Amino acid sequence: MRKPDVKIVLLGDMNVGKTSLLHRYMERRFQETVSTVGGAFYLKQWRSYNISIWDTAGREQFHGLGSMYCRGAAAIILTYDVNHLQSLTELEDRFLSLTDTANTDCLFAIVGNKIDLIDEVGVKDGAKDLNDPGKTISNCDSARATKRVCLDDAMALYKKILKYRMLDEKEVPAAEKMCFETSAKTGYNVDHVFETLFDMMVPIILRQRAEGPSQTVDITNYKPAKQTQSRCCV
Numbered sequence: 001m002r003k004p005d006v007k008i009v010l011l012g013d014m015n016v017g018k019t020s021l022l023h024r025y026m027e028r029r030f031q032e033t034v035s036t037v038g039g040a041f042y043l044k045q046w047r048s049y050n051i052s053i054w055d056t057a058g059r060e061q062f063h064g065l066g067s068m069y070c071r072g073a074a075a076i077i078l079t080y081d082v083n084h085l086q087s088l089t090e091l092e093d094r095f096l097s098l099t100d101t102a103n104t105d106c107l108f109a110i111v112g113n114k115i116d117l118i119d120e121v122g123v124k125d126g127a128k129d130l131n132d133p134g135k136t137i138s139n140c141d142s143a144r145a146t147k148r149v150c151l152d153d154a155m156a157l158y159k160k161i162l163k164y165r166m167l168d169e170k171e172v173p174a175a176e177k178m179c180f181e182t183s184a185k186t187g188y189n190v191d192h193v194f195e196t197l198f199d200m201m202v203p204i205i206l207r208q209r210a211e212g213p214s215q216t217v218d219i220t221n222y223k224p225a226k227q228t229q230s231r232c233c234v
């Protein structure tokens with residue numbers, strides 16, 4: 001097994017659907033999950049590249065592990081639940097600082113999951129506002145009317161992330177390209193999220209290869225020293 005070329009990490013509050021998104025992408029199905037303990041690792045072969053994808057636990061008790069998982073990440077998927085504004089707020093308040101250990105040119109995607117749960121009898125895009133028939137209801141008004149998180153709020157967070165990371169808006173992908181709404185249940189947009197990131201990471205991989213051997217430790221031939229006792233840290 002070759003060592004991974006790059007690393008992607010999924011971060012976000014518990015229950016937003018990180019594990020389900022990964023199952024949907026890797027195993028092509030939606031299945032019941034149990035809340036993640038610590039983290040889990042998947043390897044995806046994309047064209048001739050090996051991409052490691054790390055699923056993390058959203059539960060508060062595992063919070064300390066987040067920055068360890070983000071170390072050396074080339075891309076981070078910040079995940080929230082479109083039906084819970086708090087899960088978007090948490091990304092800024094609790095998860096953003098964990099990304100300090102990621103690569104300086106780390107890509108960020110913001111993913112609003114569980115779009116299938118949106119109330120379909122709510123106000124539809126392009127409908128007339130009943131209080132003001134002259135006004136057509138926009139995407140965001142319609143989102144607010146159905147009490148879900150609006151994609152504009154995710155895009156505002158993306159811009160805050162760029163400021164936090166001191167990145168120039170002109171040198172990174174635009175918010176419109178990096179904010180997604182998905183459903184792990186139906187599969188809606190899930191491939192698009194991962195494959196958009198994979199495509200964007202190709203130049204990073206090629207640059208790393210041109211710069212020489214990576215700093216990643218290859219553990220394929222690693223033989224652990226004799227140990228009499230093992231302990232779990234989580």
Ligand SMILES: Nc1nc2c(ncn2[C@@H]2O[C@H](COP(=O)(O)OP(=O)(O)OP(=O)(O)O)[C@@H](O)[C@H]2O)c(=O)[nH]1
Nearest residue numbers: 014015016017018019020033035036058114184185
């Ligand atoms: N309707 C619907 N339910 C979803 C979707 N994604 C996940 N779920 C459900 O939401 C619950 C939590 O999903 P998980 O994937 O375990 O969430 P998580 O973010 O990995 O949670 P932690 O591991 O605790 O951090 C499960 O009951 C899933 O079946 C989705 O797109 N739509």
Ligand SMILES: [Mg+2]
Nearest residue numbers: 018019035036
């Ligand atoms: Mg999980």
